[in-house]
Structures are given as C-alpha cells and as structure tokens.
Amino acid sequence: MDLDLRKSGHGIGSNASLQSNLVLYSYCHSSCSWRIRFALSLKGIPYEYKAVDLSKGEQYSPEFERLNPLHYVPVLVDDNVVVSDSYAIFLHLEEKYTQKPLLPVDPQLRALNLQVASIIHSSIQPLHMLNVLKDMEKMFCAESKPWAQFTIDKGFSALEKLLKDFAGTYATGEHIYMADVFLAPQITLAVQRFDIDMSKFPTLSRLYETYKALPEFQASSPQRQPDALIHNP
C-alpha cells in the first residue's frame, strides 16, 4: 500500500536549502508522535511527515508492518536506520543530532530527565492507549475513562512529587529538556481527553501553562499537522 501522499508535507522548520533525510511516520492525535514532532521542532530539524491514519487502520498495512510489527506510531526512518518507539527515537535523535541538546550534561539532572520521561512512557501512556482502553471496556463491560483517570492520577502524583523541588520555568530547571518533551503532550491529553483535575498537581499545571505558549509545541500540536484537516471533528 502506498501511504496517501496528499497527507505528506514538511515539518515546521523545513528549509528548502537543507537536505533532509528524516521521514517521520506520525498520526496527528498520537501523543507519542507529538513527542517526536516536538523534539524535532526544538532541534530545528526538517523532516518529511508521512501520515498514518490510525482511524482507518493504516498501521496494519503490509508496508507499515515492515517498519513496525507492533503497529504503533511514531516510526522514524533516518537514511537506512529505522527506529520505532518514541523513547528509542528520542535517544537516537539526541545522539546523532547534537544541536540544541535535550539532555543535560550534569549526571543527576540527566538521570532525572530520563526518569520523568520513562515514567510517562512506561507507567502512564501505555495504560491509556486506545487499544488498551478498548480491551478494558470489553473486559469490564463499562466505560474505560475511570481506568485511564486512575492510571494518570497515579503517574501524575509521582511526577508532582519528583519535580516539585526541581522545576523552574521548565520541568527540571530553566532549560527545556527530555522531561518536557514527554510531559507536554501527556498533560495536554490528560486535560483535554481524560478530564483530569489539574488542581491536584500545581507544578504540572504551571508547566502546562508554559508549554501551551511555546511556539515549538504549538507547531507540533495535532491541529497543525498535515493530516489534521481530515480529522477535525
């Protein structure tokens, strides 16, 4: 299957004179894809956007199966290197594209950023992804939103405790790093889709206000992606 080329386009920051070998398979509403779009935007790296319409099941096409047999977005193709999973993609980008570092040099701060990102990536987001929510609804014969709220509240409580002594303008001080790249889409999703009461999490709530105003975060937001036109409600 040839993915619909009408939905391709260049990410924000694209410069005609810059050679870009990066292709990002993304879905506008995927928070994991949003992390990588945000990271690429912060680093100022141009890329080709290849839309994968999850609502049409395009992630199950034979072509996409070869890229990622788990059928998840995002997938990054960087010349002959194919990386799926947003945490792995982030590490690859951070190692290979050293402009605008998104991990600090200080070992303890570095560990904190890896930790925050890992909590979101491993302990929160997997538990409320769409496939899992569908499974829960089948098993419970009930609405799955309470389950999602339960897992997000638990994760956010941990993050609030972890960050309250470190956060400045951003999650781990005055510079934007990996923790922010993973937090920003997660908080947005929690508020907009799962109606999480953020008054319980004052640090995260304040960070959310900061992220909303960031041009790079706005540029990578779902409604600004090439495939968003087809998905406006």
Next chain:
Amino acid sequence: MYLYNDIIEESEVKERVGGSATDTEIEMEEKKLKLYSYWISSCSFRVRFALNLKGLPYDYLAVTSFSDPEFLKLNPIGFVPVLVDGDSVIVDSLAIIMSHIQYLEDKYPDPPLLPRDIHQRAINFQAATIVSSSIQPFQNYTVVKYIEEKVGTDEKLPWTQSVIGKGFMALEKLLKDHARRYATGDEILLADLFLAPQLDTAIKRFNVDMKEFPTLSRLHETYNEMAAFRKALPENQPDAVH
C-alpha cells in the same frame, strides 16, 4: 540534591555482595552502590543483571513495603528499583541503566553495554523500550490487581498473555536478523538486559508458550547459563519468598 545519608545508614542491609576485602575493595566499599530492590520485580531484575555483568558490588536493600515512610523519604514515588550512588538517587530501571551507561563505560569499560555503531545502538534502544513500554506495564502488579478485582482471575491471565505475546512477536521480528549468541550479536548489550528478565517473567509467572518465538527461546537458554543472570534471578535474592 538528595541528602538522606542518615536514612540510608539506618536501613537494614540484607546482604553484601562480594568476597573478602582488599585495599581496592575497601576503597570500593566506601563508594559501594546501594540497590533498593524487590525480588520479583522484573525492573529491579534488569538493574541487578546489569550490575552483575559489570562486576559491581552493591548493597541489596530489600523493600518489603512500598508505603514505608523511610523508603518514601528516599523515593517519594514509591517505585523499585532505586539506585543510590553516593549523593545520587535514581529511580526507574531504564533511567538507572541509561544514566549510568556513560559512568559504567568510563569507569568499568568491560563489557560495554552499548555498541558503537549507530544502527546497532538504535536496535538496542528499540528492544529495551519495547519491553519497558509495550510489555512490562501490563504485567505490573497494580494493573494485574486492578483487572483481577474487576473481572476475577480467569480473565486476567489470558489478557496479560496476549499482551506479552504481541510484544514478543515484535521482538522476534526485530531481532531475528541480528541475534547470534545474544540479542543483537555476539556481545551482551542493552537489549539483553531488558529481554532476559522479561523472558524469565513471561515463562515462569505468566506461562507464556514460547514455541512461536524460536529466537527468544534460544536467547532464554543462553541467559540461563550465565552466572551474572542466575545471580540476579528473583529466587536467588535475599528477600525471595519460596
């Protein structure tokens, strides 16, 4: 900065790993790592395996209650594993391993945990994150208990098995063209640190049928022959319940 040395010193040390002390070992002893671990936690298992591979002695501090106020002071989010390295307190196995890779590589270069080649590095990152994000969260105690409370034991196991199976299918495809003795070649690397505990957990705790995963099965047999892995096995920890 975490400065809870008093709390750490008050913690009961369940076991010291290592033999008799020499001058070098005395020096190492003063800087010895402390690992807060729970025997059956596959995330703790990853870190134990990594430390054993590097030949790093550490104090094993068994966490018997996740709401223990002393433990929560050290780690307010109440997860295991936690690694205390001097003044540093690091939680979360992926963060522990990733943040320590440079430190471990510089100070204890053999064996390396990541290859030099950028393509091979990406495959190791990917295998590690498939385990840590697409499999392990669904076999986590909190999740399994929640499901069990809602629908009972009978539905919990098949669901967890199907999630593990999907992740293993992806790993099998990712690794089949790269695996030799180990997951991504002839050296043990990051992918193995995450894969080995996951395979052990899937087979022993969730009764996953491995015949559809020949590459992973073979790797599992290889890991079981390794002293560093056997030493890290849940049943061999000081707090193991038999």
